[in-house]
Amino acid sequence: MVLGIPFGVLIGEYFGWRYVFAMIAVFSLITALAIYKFIPSSKGEQPVPLSNQLSILKKRKPVIGLLISLLWITGYSAVYTYISPFLQENTGLSVSSVSFMLTVFGISGVFGSYIGGYATDKWGVPKTLFLSLILHVFALFALTWAAGNFVGAAIMMLSLLTAIYAFRPERSRDLFLEKHTR
Template sequence: MSRAWPAALVFTTFTFATDDYVVAGVLPEIAAALRVSEAAAGQLVTAFSLAFALAAPVASVVTATWPRRRLMFWALLVFTGANGAAALATSYAALMGLRVLAALAAAAVVPAAYAIATSLAPEGRQGRYLALVMGGLTGSLVLGVPIGTWVGGAYGWQATFALGALMGLISLVAVMATLPDAPAQPAMPIRARLAPLGRAPVLAGLFGVTAIVLGSMMVMTYLAPFLRDLAGTGPAELGVVFAVAGVAGLAGGQLGGRAADRWGADRALLVGVTAFTVVMAAFVACWLLRPLPLLGLLPLLLVWAVASWWIPPPAQARLLALAGEAGPQALALNSSAVYVGVSAGGALGGLLIEGYGPGALPVGAAAAELVALLSFWWASRQSQAAGSAASERTRSGSAPVAT
């Protein structure tokens, strides 16, 4: 088996995340060229995210029995073609349709990439392989989006989509050259495949994932006004903060994955949420002492970034364990839960700022992470209780009952 397949999957998730977020960097150019408002151009990002969130669970079920290499090939081919056509689009409607098409292709690939990583990972290393593939998402914010924005500024917004098509093509070649033919799921009725996803522990785990992302994005989305009022941070300094935080986030994701493998998902999750909550408490204290120098806040910002990206890998590993044989479908719903969390974090963070000011953001974020931890704790308790009940029925000789 080629050892390069993880890198191919990382670059693939990097490509998709870059393609989603980079539009924000060339919004004025797109709006001017297609003669629409910047608000309307911004809906290109919304449409991509919404299409992905809705399509990922459906695609996971529909393609469950497809050979993984075949699925990746066709989806990446569609993604590459959609971006190539977007570079030639001359109307807003056409560009919107092509963005939705690219999102549908991404929705088929990203959950499959997570499922492939867990199925091919060496024994005891699922957490770090999940973190590795997830690193493509973090890397897109640090490297992909800035590069795509620069390309658009230097050569026009069409070049940004041409870059997306090129990255899609590179992903396709890399996946086909390195990915072993990972087995698809055995054929079974759709109802049977979906049944485990209706279990209370799985639903609680998905709610926990949404709360985790909500808490993190509540701060990330409004970091600019928070640091402006806390330390007088301007756009130039904020760019440096985002870059440094992105690098720290990459490290945090890898550390969280390794911790999930070494300590177990529950303990790793507890450590990450505890660290996040402590940092939020420190931010509240800093707010009360404002203004403070940005340099003095940098260590806290680094710990915040590490903790924010530490948490998702053990959360995903725990969700996989809760879902059992429906793991691939749970990972697809996980992707949808992430997008719901991103949207809700921005909305709730905005309400907090309007009602109480930026200083309320750390309080809301910490509360969301604690809710997530309670959700996973409850899910674990319910799963253990169901397992104990099943074992008891087996010992007593009675027929097992589905939980």
């Protein structure tokens, strides 16, 4: 996220989207070969039948947790889709400036992950989830008013991405799945 999105935007703008996918394919191949060479093999576990996996959907709280994760992922995926055009059209940034800003936003996501871990340890999962979602909502609404102002838009985007990564869907999974399915 910190480097991939900005480089992808930059390469896509100057060389076309095909090069972005080719670059990802090459990096994926290198990663697969490195895993094959350096990660020791281990025995797998007995596969869990699909019927057992789907049985969790009979319980209310895991379904709520999964829906929260689904909505959250859908929401921030939509935001990521429009970050570059938003910044270019509303703040007048060039492609290289957008790429730089995406790097800064990625760093804010790393910072958000740290904040989320700290907040979860200090206040617990429900309160951290609630506060993160409130910041998320505030940043999205404020972004609509800050759109024409580079500084305002940058601050709201930093707030938004910090909020997104402060409470990742994996943590909401912990809230609803682990406590209620054992």
